[in-house]
Amino acid sequence: MINLTDSAVSAVKSAISSATQPSSGLRIMVEAGGCAGFKYMMGIDNEAKPDDTVIERDGVKVFVxxxxxxxxxxxxxxxxxxxxxxxxxxxxxxxxxxxxxGKSFS
Known part of the structure; x- marks a missing residue:
């Protein structure tokens, strides 16, 4: 399970409400790169992809x-x-x- 704090949920809701494109959730990914080997990537997204896990907290959807x-x-x-x-x-x-x-890990 991936957890979002109340502060993170509020920040995501704010980002979604101010987005210029229709958005329904937050996409979180891990990619190769960064100074420690892997890096976190985040962005708002319109919908889940077929292989995504969808986590919902207080009305915020997270696509992984x-x-x-x-x-x-x-x-x-x-x-x-x-x-x-x-x-x-x-x-x-x-x-x-x-x-x-804090954005890169191994």
Missing amino acids: DTKSHEYLEGTTIDFVVALEGSGFTFDNPNAKSSCSC
């Missing part, structure tokens, strides 16, 4: 492809507002290490 899901199982996604900047953070129990930006 099968390959990414194995890397994200148990991850908690938060949205943090801090002096250094605001953004999504990933607490991923599957990551052996991560870089200082």
Whole structure:
């Protein structure tokens, strides 16, 4: 299961409501790259693809492809507002290490 905090749910709802294209949820993916081997990718999307896992929390749908899901199982996604900047953070129990930006892991 992938978890979204209340703050993350609010941030996603805000992004969906201000999108210029019709959107119904958040797509989360893991791709090769970044400074630690893999990187998190996110964006709003209109619909699930046939092989997606769809997770819903407080009216927010999260679309995750099968390959990414194995890397994200148990991850908690938060949205943090801090002096250094605001953004999504990933607490991923599957990551052996991560870089200082928090967007890349191995």
